[in-house]
Amino acid sequence: MPAIEVETATNDLNRPAGLATDGSQFLTFQLGDEFYGVDILRVQEIKGYTTVTKIPNTPDYIKGVLNLRGTIVPIVELRATFGMLTIDYTMFTVIVVVVVRDRIMGLVVDSVSDVLNISKKDIQAPPEFGSKADVSVLSGIGKSGDRLVAILNVDRLLTDGEMQQAMSATA
Numbered sequence: 001m002p003a004i005e006v007e008t009a010t011n012d013l014n015r016p017a018g019l020a021t022d023g024s025q026f027l028t029f030q031l032g033d034e035f036y037g038v039d040i041l042r043v044q045e046i047k048g049y050t051t052v053t054k055i056p057n058t059p060d061y062i063k064g065v066l067n068l069r070g071t072i073v074p075i076v077e078l079r080a081t082f083g084m085l086t087i088d089y090t091m092f093t094v095i096v097v098v099v100v101r102d103r104i105m106g107l108v109v110d111s112v113s114d115v116l117n118i119s120k121k122d123i124q125a126p127p128e129f130g131s132k133a134d135v136s137v138l139s140g141i142g143k144s145g146d147r148l149v150a151i152l153n154v155d156r157l158l159t160d161g162e163m164q165q166a167m168s169a170t171a
Contacts, residue, residue, distance in 0.1 A: 024039060024040075024117075024118060024120070025039075025040040025041075025115055025116065025117055025118075026038060026039060026040060026115065026116050026118060026142065026149065026151060027040050027043050027046075027096065027112065027115055028112070028113040028114055028115070028116055028149055029094075029096060029109040029110070029111060029112045029113055030109065030110045030111050030113060031078060031079055031082065031084060031109060031110050032079075032084065032110065034150065035113060035147060035148070035149045035150070036109075036149065036150045036151075036152055037116065037118075037142060037149045037150070037151045037152065038096070038098060038151075038152050038154055039151075039154075040115055042098045042099050042100075042154050043096060043097070043098055044097040044098065044099060044104065045097045046094050046095070046096055046097070046112055047068070047094060047095045047097060047106070048093075048094055048095075049089050049093040049094055049095055049108065050066070050095075052064035052065060052066045052075045053065050053066070053067075055169040058165060058169050059162070059165060060077070060080050061076055061077050061080035061081045061162075062074060062075070062076060062077075062165065062166055062169055063075040063076065063077050063108060064169070065169055065170055066095070066106060068097065068104070068106075071104060072170040073097065073104050073105065073106050073170070074105055074106070074166040074167060074169045074170050075095060075105075075106040075107075075108060076105060076106065076107055076108065076157070076158070076166060077108045078107045078108055078109055078157075079108070079110075081157060081158070087110070089108075090110075090111075092110065092111035092112075093108065093109070093110060093111065094108075094109060094111065094112055095107065095108055095109075096109055096112070098154050099154075100154050100155060100157065100158070100163070101155055101163065103163075103167060105166065107157075116142070116144045116149065118142040118143070118144055118149070118151075122142055122143045122144070123140040123141070123142045123143075123151065124140060124141050124143075125140055125141075126138040126139075126140060126141055126150075127141075136153070136156050137152055137153060137156045137157055138150055138151060138152060138153065139151050139152065139153040
């Protein structure tokens with residue numbers, strides 16, 4: 001009897017569904033009309049916006065703190081951090097809880113979009129704008145379909161001094 005060749009797609013069967021093989025996964029969210037992304041491995045959870053406890057004598061970008069299952073978490077208004085106009089919160093406003101420099105922090109965003117697989121070849125270095133614009137908070141610009149996503153380096157969202165202020169709000 002002749003041997004029968006059977007082709008199998010073992011690579012596809014053995015790979016867990018939804019995992020990127022040549023890039024990274026990013027949680028994307030909106031601020032205004034712009035899309036931003038953070039490495040999904042840095043995201044702890046997404047929480048609907050709830051009232052936070054304001055802390056006196058903190059900068060405008062620090063909304064306050066939130067008790068998240070026994071952990072006091074500083075909450076940062078990302079719009080204020082980026083110098084954007086603040087808006088009234090809607091039912092889509094959420095807090096993205098991320099790990100920043102081995103600490104937990106919440107980021108207030110307008111809405112969460114989705115989780116995107118963006119291959120490394122579709123991520124380019126952020127453009128240089130000269131000394132007028134600081135793009136150090138970006139680790140790159142990703143292309144997903146016809147949409148551009150500014151990929152944030154969460155460790156650089158706040159300067160060392162700003163990070164200290166945010167963490168001192170939890171003390």
